[in-house]
Amino acid sequence: MIWLRVAQGVLCAVEICGLYYILSVFFELRSNKMYCRVLLGITAVLLCYLTIFQREVGGMYSRYYMFLCIFLAICVAKIFFRVHIIKCLLDIILYFESIYFLDIFLGYIGQALLGTGEFVDYIQFQLNPERIFILTISRVVLVSILLFLKHYKVLVSRLFSKYQFIFVGFAFLEYVGLFFCEQVFIPAFRIEGKIYIYFALFPIILVLSLIIVIVYFMYIEKRNEMVLVNKQNSMIEKNYQEMILLYQKKDQIFHDMKNHLSVLSLLISDRNFDRAEEYIKKISEPILELEHKKFTGNRIVDIILNDKLEKAESNNIELVIDAKEVKEGTIQDIDWCAILSNILDNAIEACQKIKGKERRIEIVIKQNDCATLIDVTNTYNGEVKIIDNHLKSDKKDKVLHGIGIESVRTAVEKYNGVFEYTWCKDIFKVNISLFN
Incomplete structure (x- = not known):
């Protein structure tokens, strides 16, 4: 028919x-x-x-x-x-x-x-x-x-x-x-009648195997999720603690400012300008130490960038930041921590392995009405290990490093974003797009 x-x-x-x-x-x-x-x-x-x-x-x-x-x-x-x-x-x-x-x-x-x-x-x-x-x-x-x-x-x-x-x-x-x-x-x-044994046996084995696989996946993903959440929470707690400490130090300086102004007033009235100038330099030092640059106007992003800038400088690494205004609330704080902290930490660690060459990191952050774009470029020693399209670590603690990368992927996927990395010669690039 x-x-x-x-x-x-x-x-x-x-x-x-x-x-x-x-x-x-x-x-x-x-x-x-x-x-x-x-x-x-x-x-x-x-x-x-x-x-x-x-x-x-x-x-x-x-x-x-x-x-x-x-x-x-x-x-x-x-x-x-x-x-x-x-x-x-x-x-x-x-x-x-x-x-x-x-x-x-x-x-x-x-x-x-x-x-x-x-x-x-x-x-x-x-x-x-x-x-x-x-x-x-x-x-x-x-x-x-x-x-x-x-x-x-x-x-x-x-x-x-x-x-x-x-x-x-x-x-x-x-x-x-x-x-x-x-x-x-x-x-x-x-x-x-042998065929009846096969049809009773193999479908049951396949179904049981599928159930075991699904339960195993759920257990592993749940465990990884808990580790990621704990890691992200500790990072946020660290950043907030640093912020609180910063405000406490500022309060202390402002509290002492009245006494500093009184001393300066006496020195100037006595026309002791040299000592007044020296005194101003001394009281300016703690203020300059607490001065954090505003890169984006986003509180958590600026805290992370300043923290990584200090870490890079302490390791003789040049960190160049080109960041535009980033709105609060578009990306959650926990996701900023997961993405920026891990990517910049990896870039700093890659630069630390370089000997006798330029150590440099560049980060560009832009945001428009549709998306937030993050581009990170860093020099490295030319050694990259890729297995099954995944970046692998040569660190002893590979589990922790893998969690860091997974933390980035999870945060990016949350915003239906794109996480890509490329490399050529001595330059490693990471491109992240998050859709608002």
Whole structure:
């Protein structure tokens, strides 16, 4: 029937479009030019045609065609997208394995409900309403998962990068389950009843594994969140304590100013100008020590910048600050601490490792009605360690350093922002955009 062919074609197109949708969500196109997009669309049409042809000729399920789809998808991703090959391969394998496993499992459920041993052969080798029904359910589940991934894109991408080895294990387990459960299409196994053991065993293992993975992720993320919050709170407490101490010292100076003015008045009335000038220099010293520059007009930002300026100067590092007005309340104080403190601390530590070369840090802070832009550039010793697109530390306390970077990422993601870093020769650059 024509409507069955049309329905199967639409469902095959949904399957392939889902693949391209995942690639577009998690990876960036190499080029936005029209001809590249046209070529990408042509590859999607060709893959749709191959899938429709395979379902017409080869049957509903084929493990070998799944391997072909994985290979072709990797080629397309490598040509048209900026991908990390391991991550991309794992994404595509999980995508196709999940679809094919769901198709087989739904076929087994249909056979169990109908109580006939020929149902799986019926949907495997013939185009019929039952096959369309099964494919429709699996594609509805697929679309639901894709919408979930789109909504939680940042979280999923971060978890995927951090716990890649767990997803590798899950992909292997899913393939083993797929390998055994596909034998439902072999009559001899159905007669012996072995296939029922596989369908009872592997879905349970997969579900339990998924639950364990989710609980593990929740535990790790909660633990990291607590560590980050404690670290941020200690930083804020430190900054507020410094601010309180600053005001206390200012109050002390103002309290003593009346006595200073009386002494100066006596010295001037006695025309002892030399001693008066010397006295003015002495009482000016503590005032100059307490003088904090106003860079942005934002209280917490200025406190952090002044603190890091003093730290840089004490380490013979030139810190150049180009900051415009920053409004209060646009970015929360705790997030300013997480971003500025960690980025500038990392820049200062990088400069401290330089020997015999210029130690210099430049920070630019700008804010408009739409976004807050932070650019930090520093010299470094030319050694950068990147693993899985993540900056790695050579410090002994790698956990703490990793928490610092994660603290920045978490704060940036809170404002749907962008956190990027680049390097060339002896210059390291960090670019942060926070959307108001």
